[in-house]
Amino acid sequence: MSEAAAKPGYSVEGVALRGVVCALPARRVTNEHFKASFSDDDINDVVKMIGVEARHWVEDDQTTADLCLAAARRLMERLDWAPDSIDALIFVSQTPNQRLPATACELHGELGLSPNCQAFDVGMGCSGYAYGLWLASAMIAAGCRRVLLLAGDTSSRMVDPLDRGTALLFGDAGSASALEAFPSAEPIHFVLGTDGAGARNLLVQAGGFRALAADERRAEGYDPGHLYMDGGAVFSFTLKAVPALVRDTLGRAGATPDDIDALVLHQANRFMLNHIAKKVGVDPARTPINIDRYGNTSSATIPLVLATDLAERLTREPMRLMMAGFGVGYSWGGVYMTTTPLACAETLTL
């Protein structure tokens, strides 16, 4: 890793992104589905503001791990990566198969990876892909040669179907990204941060080991097994934190908004993304948005942009990407990277 400078963040040398594959569940749910539960005005407001028109949802017997496994198998096949050549598997998700063991260990077994391959879970959401890239890069700098980063969520399993603020917002997806030691790669620059004061503004309270105390939200009917989101608070946090995150990450990289080929933002809300792009001075044409087709897929939003809207270009030519994940935690991560042409960038459905 390069010498820490006064600028916030970290820079890692010698790491290349080789490919990205995403997996979507076959069940595509359009806004028509919600007409039984919400008024046309409610649905139109969500489309106008957030931008979601369709999303993919898992069936009851499908999990995030299933999606990530299919994506990983396709990725390894495309890259011709032998299972015993992989040194680490990182599974980033807030919807693991079970409380223990780590889902990464199950995936390790399914993929037939080597006993020398480390495998662990990271329980992050909106910022999870940035954290996964950071971990994978730092691990390669420490000596790993090949790392599989699997990131995704099936948030449809956690939302209250009658909560207007969240029911239409989320989609399900899994992703697999391949990172490899590559001494001549351009440095990757990271800025990461947390504001725990926002932890209760986006949460699923049940499922852990803290006893559930009565609180005002539950008195108002909030089911602790469902996702709770204070949309206004999260929105304000995002507008405050993300432009600064992008500026800090670009500053770390010695880059300007004009240098960016694509500003790849966590797909949380179309209105917000357009606002952030304008605020940091990046043309909307260089800020891909696919929330209309897939909804907010948590830690999979960024790889899903790479594997859809940017896929053709990423496999054809080098790109300078400014990626930013932000949300639940509150947690955020910015990544500036110059890619070499990827061996594959594609999406499959199952």
Place this chain on the structure above:
Amino acid sequence: MSALYEGLAEVFEVDVGEIDSAFNLPDHNWDSLAIVSTIALIDEVEDLMLNGAALAKCQTVADIEAMIAAARNG
């Protein structure tokens, strides 16, 4: 304040000529979407981040303008 008025006209989907200090917010669908749109608008034109809960209590454009003035003066 013209940029603010133009933006508010977009938020409320009315002609900009209808926006003035007395413009009544609750009469024009002053809901959560309008409030977050207004937060973003003020961030854009004034470079100020207003508190959503406080903004929700505003009754008129004059109240919003007073919040902006108070935020600008620290």
